[in-house]
Amino acid sequence: MDKASLKDLVRKIVIEMTSPEVPIGISNRHLHLKQEDYDVLFPNQPVKKKKNLKQPGEFAAEQTVTIIGPKGEIPNVRLLAPLRNISQVEISKTDARKLGVNASVSLSGDLSKAEEITLKTKDGSITIKGCIIAKRHIHMNTKEAASLDLKKGDIVKVEVDTPQRKTIFDDVVIRPHENFVLEMHIDTDEANAANISSDTRCRIIT
Ligand SMILES: [Zn+2]
Known part of the structure; x- marks a missing residue:
């Protein structure tokens, strides 16, 4: 394995270990x-x-x-x-x-x-x-936000691994609330552009 591939693999493992899968809701x-x-x-x-x-x-x-x-x-x-x-x-x-x-x-x-x-x-x-x-955003429970060291209004990057159209979304706003459950909301244009369907998951990478 060359150095670049190894670096990418390590990065992927770290993200998978530290960042939960986030379901996507297409609005x-x-x-x-x-x-x-x-x-x-x-x-x-x-x-x-x-x-x-x-x-x-x-x-x-x-x-x-x-x-x-x-x-x-x-x-x-x-x-x-x-x-x-x-x-x-x-x-x-x-x-x-x-x-x-x-x-x-x-x-x-x-x-x-x-x-x-x-x-x-x-x-x-x-x-x-x-x-x-x-604006695209992620709903999450207040406790989840705390465990991920995130607070209301934080901006994160999100990686979506879809067939043929792997995409990183920046400018994703964190919206914690005690009643919220974990879910990223994007609109139909954003979903189509990244080949996202209702069962696609993403991960926060920052
Ligand atoms: Zn929403």
């Missing part, structure tokens, strides 16, 4: 709503659960909206629940092009650089300054 375009916006779009309708998400308490709702930008619209964008205290639409860069929205990459919850977007259902329509491309 399709979706939205979060606050109560008053929900009431305009879905008057007198309770939020109906379609499917639980991996993070405890989070679920995909039956309710969907059409999102409308200056250049186009996308129907059937799903509401994730429970309702939050802000309304936010998370799309991919590909969606942004289709809609004609100059959305920038922001951490979920940070709407300081969010763009305007219109949400429409058969019952109502609102325009909010709440459209972002979500």
Whole structure:
């Protein structure tokens, strides 16, 4: 074995011994709503659960909206629940092009650089300054974060070993919470670019 191959092998072993496998959740375009916006779009309708998400308490709702930008619209964008205290639409860069929205990459919850977007259902329509491309992040339990010597807001690199398209993602934000379970969230563009499917695992390498 030559020196470079040996170095690579040692590096791989060290990562495997010190860094856990992280499941990947691929986020399709979706939205979060606050109560008053929900009431305009879905008057007198309770939020109906379609499917639980991996993070405890989070679920995909039956309710969907059409999102409308200056250049186009996308129907059937799903509401994730429970309702939050802000309304936010998370799309991919590909969606942004289709809609004609100059959305920038922001951490979920940070709407300081969010763009305007219109949400429409058969019952109502609102325009909010709440459209972002979500920054990739890893949810983890507070205890897991401590054991990995990571804290909220830390930025790490992540290695994904997929067939033909092995990829290292940088700029991955750590989001610990006492109720979270270990899972990296990326959008459909990022998943497609790296040939990632729902059973792909990754590892933190920094
Ligand atoms: Zn997430």
